[in-house]
Amino acid sequence: MTEPDRGSGSGSYLDAAATAPLRPEALDAMLRVFTAGQANASSVHSPGFRAREEIEAARARVAAALGARPGDVIFTSGGTEANSLAIVGLSLASPRGRHLVTTAIEHSSVLESCRYLERVFGFELTVLPVDGEGRVGPADLRAALRTDTTLVSVGLANGEVGTVQDVPALAALAREIGAIVHTDAVQAAASLPVSVGAAGAWPGGAVDALTVASHKFGGPQGVGALVARSGLRIEPIIHGGGQERGARSGTENVAGIAGFAAAVSAATAQIGSAALALMESRDALTDRILAEVPGARLTGHPTERLPGHASFTVRGVSGESLLVALDAAGLAVSSGSACAAGKSEPSPVLLALGVSDELAQTAVRFSLAGPLPSETLDRIVRVLRAEVLRGVAG
Numbered sequence: 001m002t003e004p005d006r007g008s009g010s011g012s013y014l015d016a017a018a019t020a021p022l023r024p025e026a027l028d029a030m031l032r033v034f035t036a037g038q039a040n041a042s043s044v045h046s047p048g049f050r051a052r053e054e055i056e057a058a059r060a061r062v063a064a065a066l067g068a069r070p071g072d073v074i075f076t077s078g079g080t081e082a083n084s085l086a087i088v089g090l091s092l093a094s095p096r097g098r099h100l101v102t103t104a105i106e107h108s109s110v111l112e113s114c115r116y117l118e119r120v121f122g123f124e125l126t127v128l129p130v131d132g133e134g135r136v137g138p139a140d141l142r143a144a145l146r147t148d149t150t151l152v153s154v155g156l157a158n159g160e161v162g163t164v165q166d167v168p169a170l171a172a173l174a175r176e177i178g179a180i181v182h183t184d185a186v187q188a189a190a191s192l193p194v195s196v197g198a199a200g201a202w203p204g205g206a207v208d209a210l211t212v213a214s215h216k217f218g219g220p221q222g223v224g225a226l227v228a229r230s231g232l233r234i235e236p237i238i239h240g241g242g243q244e245r246g247a248r249s250g251t252e253n254v255a256g257i258a259g260f261a262a263a264v265s266a267a268t269a270q271i272g273s274a275a276l277a278l279m280e281s282r283d284a285l286t287d288r289i290l291a292e293v294p295g296a297r298l299t300g301h302p303t304e305r306l307p308g309h310a311s312f313t314v315r316g317v318s319g320e321s322l323l324v325a326l327d328a329a330g331l332a333v334s335s336g337s338a339c340a341a342g343k344s345e346p347s348p349v350l351l352a353l354g355v356s357d358e359l360a361q362t363a364v365r366f367s368l369a370g371p372l373p374s375e376t377l378d379r380i381v382r383v384l385r386a387e388v389l390r391g392v393a394g
């Protein structure tokens with residue numbers, strides 16, 4: 001079996017939406033912290049002060065990359081925790097009401113946090129439908145909003161089908177009635193310019209809180225941030241020593257945070273040119289698969305999608321068998337989201353887009369880590385065609 005080439009950031013590793021390859025800048029930053037000598041950032045001695053300086057420098061870098069102020073950045077253990085803190089922490093602290101609005105295609109950390117508030121705290125939850133391309137209709141959101149709507153959470157881009165949502169327009173509707181607006185930007189921020197702050201920037205200061213995760217930028221896993229407008233009250237979900245302005249207790253992951261900040265800076269510094277290169281490869285891959293693989297259909301929005309994302313259903317084969325065949329050819333891909341991979345149930349995201357149960361089981365997702373060599377493109381098409389022909393013969 002050929003090993004997927006991860007080091008180059010491109011090659012045969014086509015699962016960047018699950019975890020992007022580690023950037024050298026992130027590795028250097030982590031090694032710097034580890035070799036300087038590990039210390040607790042709350043300790044009152046020189047090594048402790050240096051650890052604190054690492055964290056605050058990282059906070060400033062993450063904030064700058066996302067158009068936020070350093071004080072808005074709350075470091076967490078990743079996207080899942082940041083989403084949980086946003087949904088649970090902001091909703092419980094808000095005096096507005098007990099009504100939440102989200103969409104049917106959110107990451108499980110958003111949906112399950114909403115369901116937790118529903119189950120344990122008596123919140124009411126409205127889950128908005130999406131159209132066949134994965135977009136939320138502004139009319140559906142408008143109809144769902146109430147005077148007691150506490151929080152609206154709409155993801156900026158979906159990790160499974162890559163559809164990008166018009167968050168500025170949706171957020172404007174929610175803000176009209178005074179709801180808190182959160183967006184899960186875990187997938188979007190790594191490949192699209194995202195800014196919470198400056199007026200006129202996208203999404204135009206329209207959101208109150210935004211989630212990012214280090215490993216989607218090429219930083220280490222297990223680190224992320226909730227960027228929350230200062231002044232917003234947050235009820236902590238992890239209790240203890242009061243780190244991270246009291247919103248997230250626990251000794252900080254100094255090396256991880258430094259690696260995260262280095263990856264965010266490196267990714268956002270070249271986001272425009274990187275996105276163009278990804279789009280070129282993604283479009284070449286999409287065109288060839290649609291033309292040469294019988295039964296293949298693109299899922300998600302044809303144009304409003306992440307630059308490195310191409311997801312398909314392939315009638316007549318199983319997504320799992322495609323995965324195994326591609327892996328045997330040294331190509332690392334997913335059948336849907338990483339969390340859905342390995343499960344045999346059809347993806348709730350594809351079902352929400354109106355894909356049938358049966359077809360949803362045939363899903364395959366390519367998420368590019370860099371430009372795709374033509375040899376890799378040929379190999380992908382060859383493997384997919386062979387699997388489809390094998391399926392027909394079987």
Ligand SMILES: Cc1ncc(COP(=O)(O)O)c(C=O)c1O
Pocket residue numbers: 017018077078079080081083107109155157158159184186187213214222223224337338
């Ligand atoms: C859209 C989205 N939100 C949240 C998460 C969870 O982030 P983490 O893996 O850092 O917990 C993911 C992970 O795939 C994601 O794709």
